[in-house]
Amino acid sequence: MxxxxxxxxxxxxxxxxxxxxxxxxxxxxxxxxxxxxxxxxxxxIMRSIRAAEKRLYDEQKTKTYVGLQGDKSFCAAMGELVLGNTVSPDNYRVCQAPGGSGALSIVAMMLNRARPGATVWISDPSWPNHIPLLAGAGLKPKSYPYYDPETGKIRFDEMIATLQEAEAGDILLLHGCCHNPTGADLTLDQWKAVTELCWDKGLFPFIDLAYLGFGDGLEEDAAGVRLMAKTVPECAIAASCSKNFAVYRERLGAAILVGADTKQLDTAFGQLLSVTRSVYSMPPDHGAAAVRIVLEDAELKADWxxxxxxxxxxxxxxxxxxxxxxxxxxxxxxxxxxxxxxxxxxxxxxxxxxxxxxxxxxxxxxxxxxxxxxxxxxxxxxxxxxxxxxxxxx
Structure with a gap:
């Protein structure tokens, strides 16, 4: 062998x-x-996480499985952190994942079940692991122009022109903020233009949100993501807690599905949980529990x-x-x-x-x-x- x-x-x-x-x-x-x-x-280790871990050590009474979705209170807190009040909780579902990479993977596998071999458009350049990760799920990567190394700016007109070639049902991978590897981010007006393009052409936005809070601030960094989520009929978000909570080795992220049709949304979420069962079954708990404690405690959240x-x-x-x-x-x-x-x-x-x-x-x-x-x-x-x-x- x-x-x-x-x-x-x-x-x-x-x-x-x-x-x-x-x-x-x-x-x-x-x-x-x-x-x-x-x-x-x-x-x-961030102060708030250290305090939450001490509380968790004193209060946790079991190490049994947390279930396919993970810590439901963590999921609710992450949904609110990412989407604020721009999308009703009735119109999104959240699954805990092993890191932002895990969230990307399970969503990609779910999308491949929905549309086998679908095209996924990825910025040029992008995080090096995007292509192998999404291709490994069965999707077919294509690139769109994004960054001009001569000027250090976004090739936005070329980006939009290339994406006009995309077909309904194609997936558009976007960096939510703090683009990796370039640091060149879409303005809110550019987010509006991309949102309109997704609506007009029937594209499915898939947003990698790995650095929320590292750009202009929590609310500012989420603005484009929230605009997209409240406008298009469906989208997915892979959020990471590695950077903004500094829990790298805990491997903590969240996969968020947004949909206007709640029946279809529940079906998609059921498929997402089915994917997790087939890949890693249950997510790890420690990091999610610590972050959940931080987000639910007003004093710890303020310190974070x-x-x-x-x-x-x-x-x-x-x-x-x-x-x-x-x-x-x-x-x-x-x-x-x-x-x-x-x-x-x-x-x-x-x-x-x-x-x-x-x-x-x-x-x-x-x-x-x-x-x-x-x-x-x-x-x-x-x-x-x-x-x-x-x-x-x-």
Whole structure:
């Protein structure tokens, strides 16, 4: 059996992580791994989550299964967090999932049951795991133009023109906010235009919401998603708690289905739960229980929001300071786009050879497409880092 298998291609980001760990240089810099880091380079447990975990330890009385849907109170809280009061709870269903990736997977498998081999349109570029994940569910990926590396802006007219070729029943994958890997987000007016296109052409929006609260704030980041959800007859949202609650290793997310026809919505949700039964049966509980405690407790929720806002603000300041440092070192506006983008990531527009040089000669680790983790920037060494980057650009 095993002799028929070929070696799987290595994950480039995981390989970069391993290479960084083995690097013995003291001044090495990790800008590749997509986790939030504080000013000390640590990915800490949030205060509210720590308090919730202590309460959970004292109060939890069983470790029995939580059921196919997961923690129903967590699901209700996540539905409210993502959709607010723009969609009635009667018109959406929520399933706990093992991470945002798990939510993407189970929704994709459910959609493939509804329309086997359906086309799913994915932005160019997008998170590298989108294509293998959705293709693995049986869907057929196609790309639409999204980002212009020369200007650091969205190719919106080209995006809309290409999506005019989509057919009714096609799936449109959108990043809810803080686009990964570019940091270039749709404006609310652009969300309105995409929403109208989905309505006119009968497209099914599938929104990956991995960084809620990391862009302009919780309400602002959700605005486009909510506009879409309250307008189109059906859509799906895969929300992650990894970043905004910093529960990466707990693998916590939520799959949200929205539909105007509640009977059809219940059928779709039943199929979604059937998918979970066939894949992992029951979701893990610990992370969901902790996040549920935070969202249901007014004091803990307020503290979580405050800490999340501190994280968001820190990244915004780092963006501006880094763009300023690059402007000083390059004596140009080449990198000014970084300051206007959102969330954890931006692309520097470096070549693979330039990235290799930075890693080999300076100990600066950047993903091969030149995506950097803004939260990984060393705030006290931005001029040094900018000088190194400019030195390889010629």
């Amino acid at each position: 095993f002799e028929a298998l070929q070696p799987a291609p290595p994950d480039k980001i995981l390989a970069l992580m391993a290479q960084f760990r083995e690097d013995e240089r003291e001044n090495k810099t990790d800008l590749g791994v997509g986790v939030y880091k504080d000013q000390y380079g640590e990915t800490v 929001k405050a800490e999340l806002e501190t994280m968001r603000t820190r990244m915004t300041v780092l963006r501006q300071d880094f763009a300023d440092a690059l402007r000083r070192e390059s004596n140009s506006s080449r990198f000014d786009f970084i300051a206007g983008q959102k969330g954890m990531f931006s692309r520097l527009g470096l070549s693979p050879d330039q990235i290799d040089t930075l890693r080999n000669e300076r100990g600066i680790y950047i993903v091969g497409d030149s995506r950097i983790n803004i939260a990984g920037l060393p705030g006290d060494r931005l001029d040094e880092l900018a000088r190194a980057i400019v030195s390889v650009t010629g």
